[in-house]
Amino acid sequence: MTTQTDAPAAGTAEYAPEIAPRLPWAQLVPDVYKAMIRLDTAAKQGLDPKLYELVKIRASQINHCALCIDMHSKDALAAGESVERIVQLSAWEESRHFYTGKELAALELTEAVTVLTDGFVPDDVYERAAAHFEETELAQLIAAITVINAWNRFGVTCRMTPGHYQPGQHK
Amino acid sequence: MTARTTRLDAGVREAMRALSAATKKGLGDAALAELVQIRASQLNHCAFCLDMHLTLARKHGVSERQLDLLAAWEEAGDDVFDARERAALALTEAVTVLTDGFVPDAVYERAAEHFDERQLAHLIGLITVINSWNRLMVSRRIPAGSTEW
Numbered sequence: 490m491t492t493q494t495d496a497p498a499a500g501t502a503e504y505a506p507e508i509a510p511r512l513p514w515a516q517l518v519p520d521v522y523k524a525m526i527r528l529d530t531a532a533k534q535g536l537d538p539k540l541y542e543l544v545k546i547r548a549s550q551i552n553h554c555a556l557c558i559d560m561h562s563k564d565a566l567a568a569g570e571s572v573e574r575i576v577q578l579s580a581w582e583e584s585r586h587f588y589t590g591k592e593l594a595a596l597e598l599t600e601a602v603t604v605l606t607d608g609f610v611p612d613d614v615y616e617r618a619a620a621h622f623e624e625t626e627l628a629q630l631i632a633a634i635t636v637i638n639a640w641n642r643f644g645v646t647c648r649m650t651p652g653h654y655q656p657g658q659h660k
Numbered sequence: 661m662t663a664r665t666t667r668l669d670a671g672v673r674e675a676m677r678a679l680s681a682a683t684k685k686g687l688g689d690a691a692l693a694e695l696v697q698i699r700a701s702q703l704n705h706c707a708f709c710l711d712m713h714l715t716l717a718r719k720h721g722v723s724e725r726q727l728d729l730l731a732a733w734e735e736a737g738d739d740v741f742d743a744r745e746r747a748a749l750a751l752t753e754a755v756t757v758l759t760d761g762f763v764p765d766a767v768y769e770r771a772a773e774h775f776d777e778r779q780l781a782h783l784i785g786l787i788t789v790i791n792s793w794n795r796l797m798v799s800r801r802i803p804a805g806s807t808e809w
Contacts, residue, residue, distance in 0.1 A: 512777060512781060512784070514785075518682075518778060518781040520682045520686070521683055521781065521782065524678050524679035525679060528675035528676060530675075531669065531671035531672045532672055532675075534669070534671065551759050552758040553758065553761060553762060598799075601799070602798075602799045604759050605703075605705065605706075605794060605798055606703050606705075606757050608705060610799045612662055615664060624666055624667075628668050628800075631666065631668075631795070631796065631800060632669065632672045634795065634799075635792045635799075638791065639788045639792050641758060642755050642758065642784070642787065642788040642791060643785075643788060645755075645758055645762060645763060646763045646768070646784050646788075647781075647784065648763075
């Protein structure tokens with residue numbers, strides 16, 4: 490946690506106080522943190538970074554991971570992504586003309602893989618993704634969706650605090 | 661069912677195995693680790709992971725009674741699952757069903773009463789890793805018992 494520049498201004502009476510994280514997991518179990526970094530690096534090989542940021546933001550929205558939304562929205566903006574495409578992500582099904590067919594297939598797969606508890610990944614969703622991604626790239630996309638889901642679980646469970654991330658810090 | 665043929669990259673497989681091993685070793689309770697992994701796999705409907713972890717649970721001496729009643733652990737009585745197991749299972753469910761919203765304070769604090777901070781971080785890691793295996797296997801429809809993944 491570096492500076493406070495991006496957090497809501499201190500002393501602004503209308504804002505609720507910032508809540509401290511529950512558990513500094515990365516410091517407590519550095520072996521697990523390093524293994525996560527290694528997995529993250531392996532999963533993103535061969536994926537378009539711009540597409541991967543959209544996937545990461547969308548999964549983090551569905552899983553309600555405040556830290557991950559903070560991090561990946563800032564990274565996407567810093568990498569030249571448009572505000573419009575980030576803002577529209579939570580309603581992408583109604584704003585399809587902001588995205589390519591390949592991005593839409595990836596977003597649809599992201600949702601299906603993220604919401605597993607409602608049941609499986611439908612054939613039509615999988616097949617649409619398979620039509621846009623060749624097999625090696627599809628395997629990496631599935632791995633990448635899995636990895637952001639994993640970061641979301643650490644972030645939400647340990648209640649990591651959003652607002653302090655600087656773009657590029659975890660690149 | 662239509663077969664899906666996507667195979668994982670070797671680097672991803674190895675990184676997953678390393679992550680998995682780190683969390684299990686850190687928790688240091690093989691029987692509890694299997695209960696946690698089976699319960700998450702039930703919630704995520706992962707046939708491959710259920711098959712694997714039910715086999716491993718039996719190998720680690722988890723009772724048939726616990727395995728039979730795991731899907732209804734909250735109703736199963738304190739003689740079937742003790743307070744520590746219940747705290748771990750409640751946390752497993754909350755961390756697995758994130759899309760319904762957050763991990764409640766009561767669930768987190770109950771777990772923190774039974775596990776010290778490092779154990780708790782490893783337990784959260786283990787729950788996260790089985791959720792990752794579930795996603796990798798369900799999305800590619802890997803059959804139970806398959807050695808090709």
